Amino acid sequence: MSWKVLIVAEHDGAKLNVSTAKCVTCALGVAGAEISVAVCAVDAAAVAAQAARLAGVSGVLAVENPANQHALAAVLAPQLVALSGPFTHVLGPSTTFGKDLMARVAGLLGAAQVSDVMAIESPTRFRRPIYAGNAILTVEAAGDGKIVGTVRMASFEAAGPAATPAPVEKVAVSAQLPTHTRFVSVSAARSDRPDLQTAARVISGGRALGSAEGFKILYSLAGKLGAAVGASRAAVDAGYAPNEMQVGQTGKIIAPELYVAVGISGAIQHLTGIKDARTIVAINKDAEAPIFEVADFGLVGDLFQIIPEIERLI
Amino acid sequence: MRRILVGIKRVVDYNVRIRVKPDGSGVVTDGVKLSINPFDEIALEEALRIKERGGAEEVVVATVGPADCQQQLRTALAMGADRAVLVQADGVVEPLVAARALLKLVEREQPLLVILGKQAIDDDNGQTGQVLAALWNRPQATYASKLELGPSSARVTREVDAGLETLEVDLPAVVTTDLRLNEPRYVKLPDIMKAKKKPLDTVALAALGVEQRQQLKLVRFEPPPQRQKGIRVKDAAELVEALRKKGLL
Numbered sequence: 191m192s193w194k195v196l197i198v199a200e201h202d203g204a205k206l207n208v209s210t211a212k213c214v215t216c217a218l219g220v221a222g223a224e225i226s227v228a229v230c231a232v233d234a235a236a237v238a239a240q241a242a243r244l245a246g247v248s249g250v251l252a253v254e255n256p257a258n259q260h261a262l263a264a265v266l267a268p269q270l271v272a273l274s275g276p277f278t279h280v281l282g283p284s285t286t287f288g289k290d291l292m293a294r295v296a297g298l299l300g301a302a303q304v305s306d307v308m309a310i311e312s313p314t315r316f317r318r319p320i321y322a323g324n325a326i327l328t329v330e331a332a333g334d335g336k337i338v339g340t341v342r343m344a345s346f347e348a349a350g351p352a353a354t355p356a357p358v359e360k361v362a363v364s365a366q367l368p369t370h371t372r373f374v375s376v377s378a379a380r381s382d383r384p385d386l387q388t389a390a391r392v393i394s395g396g397r398a399l400g401s402a403e404g405f406k407i408l409y410s411l412a413g414k415l416g417a418a419v420g421a422s423r424a425a426v427d428a429g430y431a432p433n434e435m436q437v438g439q440t441g442k443i444i445a446p447e448l449y450v451a452v453g454i455s456g457a458i459q460h461l462t463g464i465k466d467a468r469t470i471v472a473i474n475k476d477a478e479a480p481i482f483e484v485a486d487f488g489l490v491g492d493l494f495q496i497i498p499e500i501e502r503l504i
Numbered sequence: 505m506r507r508i509l510v511g512i513k514r515v516v517d518y519n520v521r522i523r524v525k526p527d528g529s530g531v532v533t534d535g536v537k538l539s540i541n542p543f544d545e546i547a548l549e550e551a552l553r554i555k556e557r558g559g560a561e562e563v564v565v566a567t568v569g570p571a572d573c574q575q576q577l578r579t580a581l582a583m584g585a586d587r588a589v590l591v592q593a594d595g596v597v598e599p600l601v602a603a604r605a606l607l608k609l610v611e612r613e614q615p616l617l618v619i620l621g622k623q624a625i626d627d628d629n630g631q632t633g634q635v636l637a638a639l640w641n642r643p644q645a646t647y648a649s650k651l652e653l654g655p656s657s658a659r660v661t662r663e664v665d666a667g668l669e670t671l672e673v674d675l676p677a678v679v680t681t682d683l684r685l686n687e688p689r690y691v692k693l694p695d696i697m698k699a700k701k702k703p704l705d706t707v708a709l710a711a712l713g714v715e716q717r718q719q720l721k722l723v724r725f726e727p728p729p730q731r732q733k734g735i736r737v738k739d740a741a742e743l744v745e746a747l748r749k750k751g752l753l
Contacts (some may be wrong), residue, residue: 376668503744
């Protein structure tokens with residue numbers, strides 16, 4: 191059996207998201223597979239060139255269409271289905287982009303989807319977390335149809351640069367694209383801080399910060415550390431931080447070198463999001479908080495004294 | 505009739521601490537509290553609010569699962585759903601099978617909106633809504649944190665990695681819910697009594713013409729690796745010192 195993996199590129203029209211490079215590393219786990227990346231865009235040249243420079247990629251398929259201005263699953267899915275013919279696996283990232291899109295692709299293909307692939311044991315056997323990471327399930331696909339998968343971002347490093355770029359092929363796709371779904375707007379908080387999903391250091395705050403104002407001491411320390419800032423669900427629900435900062439089962443799942451949980455009690459859903467962090471630091475006034483069970487370093491005390499003091503010391 | 509179909513799934517309750525069976529064949533569910541998947545409760549709440557605002561006339565709730573899922577459907581009826589449908593199926597129901605069953609109900613009920621949770625908290629697949637939208641060839645708006653329903657279209661604000669994205673979708677459409685869409689109501693005792701009289705239909709999955717195919721074999725369940733318990737430091741200075749020693753600062 192020769193395996194062929196198609197990876198769906200995530201991008202903003204100009205820049206390839208690092209999630210694609212992580213998918214490539216995951217795909218390298220399919221022994222002997224030929225790996226292609228699909229770039230659907232209005233003008234694919236810049237993004238396709240970036241994808242072509244990822245080590246392990248043997249070809250890039252560029253699909254250009256004015257309808258690809260915004261990443262709408264209903265518009266992208268038929269194009270990917272049209273491209274998927276020769277491929278045994280179709281992979282995308284387990285980001286909101288990929289989770290939204292890949293299941294629609296799987297539905298159109300009538301294929302099984304393996305969500306949140308954390309390890310590939312064989313070309314048809316995968317490991318994935320279930321129950322918010324409280325169990326790990328190994329699944330085996332029959333291998334008689336295409337396998338669709340989303341790749342858990344915290345489980346794979348980004349693929350490095352290739353010595354020579356892979357060829358880029360422009361492909362015309364004749365799929366009928368719906369107009370029933372229209373992009374209206376996106377509101378993203380502009381931030382000079384590092385991206386939460388890729389930052390080496392992350393400082394997160396919980397409800398104990400008390401207010402959006404309270405979060406300022408975290409932004410200040412994060413600025414000095416070059417860290418990204420995250421938040422617990424409780425803090426987001428309370429309006430102290432925007433939704434894109436949420437870390438956990440239903441927010442972002444991250445794997446920084448250093449994770450500092452400030453005033454976060456450590457609900458199981460939050461711990462799901464930080465399991466793969468290399469070092470976890472917990473700062474909390476409640477010595478019994480469950481976050482201390484998983485922390486490498488725990489400090490019991492008043493965060494409003496401790497955080498400024500750390501900032502002074504570094 | 506302006507009708508909303510809500511899909512729900514019965515799952516191990518949010519508050520239960522999950523244990524993997526020693527033989528790796530599954531997780532312990534005997535004697536464990538089972539509830540409506542929390543995201544699906546949000547889906548139902550949203551449908552009820554739309555109806556209460558006059559945006560819909562009927563809310564139908566459906567699930568695919570074993571006979572005793574009737575209990576969760578009764579809870580949904582007590583919350584305010586008008587009717588319930590149980591698509592009866594024992595054993596593993598993969599998202600594709602659930603979506604095919606829901607599509608059959610969609611064809612029967614002709615809803616203007618199908619609302620589901622964005623994922624079930626047991627298998628964390630997060631697929632059924634999108635698969636249904638694909639099979640139905642209709643729009644999907646996943647991870648909704650705001651839903652404004654018009655006469656022939658809906659505006660949905662979605663929680664995405666970048667922030668908040670707003671889409672406009674023609675009806676009928678599939679919407680999946682995120683946590684901040686609403687806070688589901690509590691069921692009151694008189695409503696539980698009233699719910700007993702509401703219609704609850706049962707239909708076998710096979711009778712809908714849907715084959716219960718399992719494409720992914722569940723090979724092995726394992727507990728996750730445990731993190732080593734760390735150390736307590738006494739103050740900020742000791743913490744900074746410890747992190748410096750590890751090369752983290």
